[in-house]
Amino acid sequence: MIRLALRLTLSGGREAATRLLVIATAVALGVGMLLATLAGMNAVDAQNQRYGWLNTAAVPASPDPSADRLWWMIREDFHRGRSIGRVEVGSSGPDAPVPPGIPRLPAPGEFYVSPALADLLRATPAAELGDRFPGREVGTIGQAALPSPDSLLIVIGRTPADLERLGAQRVSQIMTTSPSDCRSGCYVGINRDGMVLVLSVVAAALLFPVLVFIGTATRLAAARREQRFAAMRLLGATPRQITVISAVESTVAAAAGTLAGFGVFLAVRPGLAVIPFTGERFFTADLSLTLADVLLVAVGIPLGAVVASWLALRRVQISPLGVSRRVTPKPPRAWRLVPLVVGVAELTYFVGRRPPTTNGQLTAYLSGFLLILVGLLLAGPWLTMVSARLLAARAGRPATLIAARRLSDNPRAGFRSVSGLIVALFVTSVATGTITTYIANRGEPPTDSVAATSLSKWFRPEDGPPPTAAQIPAALATVPGVRSVTLVHRNPDPHGWQGVITCAELDRLQVYGSCPPGARVASVTDDLVGMRAFDLTNDTYVWEAADLDLADIDRQPILSVVVDTTDRAAFERARTMLVDAFPTGRFPASTAEWASSSARAFTQFQQLANVVTLASLPIAGCSLAMSVAGGLSDRRRPFSLLRLTGVRLRTLRRVVALETVAPLLLVAAVAIAMGFLAAHLFLRAQLGYPLLAPGPSYYLLVAGGLLASLGIVASTLPLLGRVTGPESARNE
Structure with missing residues (x-):
């Protein structure tokens, strides 16, 4: 056999x-x-x-006191929005551990760089980047230590005394702690x-x-x-x-x-x-x-x-x-709606009851999304049957009545031909609705906003004594493209914002908001932008007044130095000056750079959603064309008999088109509506945001996919005339 x-x-x-x-x-x-x-x-x-x-x-380091230790410090730097991993090391003995990817520890005044950072250093003026790194390049970091070909990493050699002053740690070995297994203190990585x-x-x-x-x-x-x-x-x-x-x-x-x-x-x-x-x-x-x-x-x-x-x-x-x-197959029952209702109910339940852990949130929300998706697939035949019966009850033409009755008799077959579109439309609607709303509320500010053009260096108490005004580099104000250099002092009032600044200074700057009428001192965030980055546009934002005398402001410790610039070159030159002047603590950055990681992650999820859509729509279109063509082949004898009894070919084409278009439009409407509903419930539960309407690109993508599907259906209709001739009725 x-x-x-x-x-x-x-x-x-x-x-x-x-x-x-x-x-x-x-x-x-x-x-x-x-x-x-x-x-x-x-x-x-x-x-x-x-x-x-x-x-x-x-x-933690090994408790063995005889082991040679490695002074270790890692911090995040930035250049034009890209993250740079800066590792500074120093040896306490000849047997100190060596990081992977380099043959030896760099001596003080030496550093190893990743190939991508080496290219960037060669293409960038030293005042904008290279001058931040003390010493000279002695080699490149090998692939064994690079997460990605684009990773920007540098390993800088320093003396133990310098590293101790900078607040470095002593370690006894280079660990291989995966970010998936790290509970706290991890520098970079993702949860697998x-x-x-x-x-x-x-x-x-x-x-x-x-x-x-x-x-x-x-x-x-x-x-x-x-x-x-x-x-x-x-x-x-x-x-x-x-x-x-x-x-x-x-x-x-x-x-x-x-x-x-x-x-x-x-x-x-x-x-x-x-x-x-x-x-x-x-x-x-x-x-x-x-x-x-x-x-x-x-x-x-x-x-x-x-x-x-x-x-x-x-x-x-x-x-x-x-x-x-x-x-006639048994009609689908209403129980098929149960997973759909359960999925919506699950997402609704977590509004105001957000799980406390990341894994708990992933499990709660993704299980709800999957339940809704499975529910859509199960409920599709039932919804097709109900809509077909309603269409039959209101049919005014023979083609509409025939198509509606056929869909009502076998809704599974009618839905099956368009079911591939459900996933693409649902996933795209969820992702687009969620990401559009998130970025509108918490995404990276526009590149021309003050949150993106202002650089701040924040002096934290754990980094040591705050600097004096005399220690702020005077050359900052002379850098071409720097519009202002502003000092924010610490606010002694624990009930206000962390920083204070004079209203006269705010009026002079005209880019960081303004004071309420009659106030002389304003209570502001530590970097004048911070949490208000999305409210603050020119002088429209009004800060709270601070209960502090003008004479007392200069007596307060300096909390941050804020530099406003007009272009990226000036921004990076100012950053280099601040890094060299204040090497301890967090490196200076803009609010946009701190926010870019989350905004970038959501943008990547949008790209994945677009991949799903762009890959799914052509495949679903092929399934649709094959389903229509296969249906014509299987039904050519009944259609041939109808033509012999006087039914026009145009009427039969309407029947075939309606049998496909009706469930197609129904699937699209239900999938899009459920996608936006799921996105709205997730946003309310996780972030407390209402859903915002997506941009024009979403509607163009969906409309293009549906028009392409309709075009595929139209392309199969000429087959009807060739397969339903009199010979089909005679030979079958």
């Missing part, structure tokens, strides 16, 4: 070859996406392993569990349209296949033999598709490496597969195809005459 099955599969004519090619193509896409997701998870692990050494200070959860959702969102595509491909000419298998049953073939033939057909297609899927993955792997899923792109070698991954996909996909083929042919196994005895 296996030989017969292979002959039927490989030599069954154009129809069999087309079906084999389509199924193999669908499987190849699914396998390629699955492998890309598995490789992405492995890449996150690999990247975190190389982040680990930067978290050395998060682990959270990223894997996000990638898993992305994988599911990408794989579902592919699974629909595969299912649609296996149903291509399903009626003709079932008739062929039923004829074999009438000739004496046993159900087991039919199962073997079907399994061989599915296994051949799945095996070919699986092999091609590995080729698809290898072809797209270099392109995947440049996508910054974690904030930085991967090395291509990081996107690797384990032996378990390869075996899981290579064995699991063909095995799944065999099971799917057995389920698809269960009617033929029951009775060889069952194919010709068609009955």
Whole structure:
């Protein structure tokens, strides 16, 4: 039977070859996406392993007093919005541990840099960047210590006395603490569990349209296949033999598709490496597969195809005459709405009850999103049936009545052809609504706002005595492009903002807000922008008055020095001067730079959502076209008989179009509405924000996808005239 099955599969004519090619193509896409997701998870692990050494200070030093120690200090610097990891080390003995990626510890006055930072140093004037790093470059940091090809890292050698004065720690070994395992004190890295959860959702969102595509491909000419298998049953073939033939057909297609899927993955792997899923792109070698991954996909996909083929042919196994005895399937029941309602109820429950931990929040919200998505898929046939019945009750034309009755009789088939669009539209609506609202409330300020053009150096009590006015570099005010240098003093009133400044100074600056009428001293944030970055525009923001005499302001410790600039070159020159003048504590930065990490992360999630949409829509469109074409092939005899009885071809085309367009528009409306509802509930629960309307790009993307889908439906309608001629009614 296996030989017969292979002959039927490989030599069954154009129809069999087309079906084999389509199924193999669908499987190849699914396998390629699955492998890309598995490789992405492995890449996150690999990247975190190389982040680990930067978290050395998060682990206590060895209690052995005889061990040579390493003075260790790591801080974050910035250049034009990009983060620079600055590691300063010093040795207390010849056997002090050496960080990975460098052959030895740099001596005082030496430093090693990552290749990306070396290129940046060569392309940037020294006054804007290079002068911050004492000494000379003696080498580059190897790949073993670089999380990403774009990582900006520098390892600077200093004397133990300098490092002790700067507040460095003593460590006995270079640790490899993964950020996923670090509970506190980690410098950089990501939580693997959270990223894997996000990638898993992305994988599911990408794989579902592919699974629909595969299912649609296996149903291509399903009626003709079932008739062929039923004829074999009438000739004496046993159900087991039919199962073997079907399994061989599915296994051949799945095996070919699986092999091609590995080729698809290898072809797209270099392109995947440049996508910054974690904030930085991967090395291509990081996107690797384990032996378990390869075996899981290579064995699991063909095995799944065999099971799917057995389920698809269960009617033929029951009775060889069952194919010709068609009955109306049982209508879907209202219980299908239960997961959808439960998912909405779960997200609603957490409004005002936000889980206290990150993992708890991820579990609560993502499980709610998945429940809603599964609920949409389950409720789709029921919603299609209800809408079809309403359409039939109000039908004014024969085409509308026929299409509505067919959808009402078999809503699962009508919904199945457009179900691939649900994931793309739901995921895009959730991501766009959430990210648009977040960035509008807490995202990175515009590059021309005072929050982005003002640089502040904050002097914390733990960094030592605050500086005096004489210690502030006088050359700051002479840098071309610097508009003002302002000192913010500490506010002695514990009930006001942390800083104070004279109203005369605020009036002179005209960019940091203003005082209330009659006030002489204002209570301000530590850097004049801070928490008010999104309210403060020129002089429209009014600060609170401070109960402090003018004569007492200069007696208060300096809290921060704030430099307002007109361009990025002046900004970086001022930063370099402040770094050199005050090397302790946090390095100076703008509010925009401190906010950029979260805004950048959400922008990356938006990119993932766009990837889901752009990948899902073409696949869903292919499924839609195949479903319509397959339906025409399976129904060409009934349509031919209708044409012989006088029904116009134009009417039949309207029937086919309505059968597809009605569930398509219904799916789009419900998926978009539920996506925005889920986003609104998440924002209220997690951040307390109401949902804001997305920008025009979202509507253009959705409209373009729907118009493309309608175009695909229209492109299949000319087939109707060719497959429903009189010869179809005569020969069938």
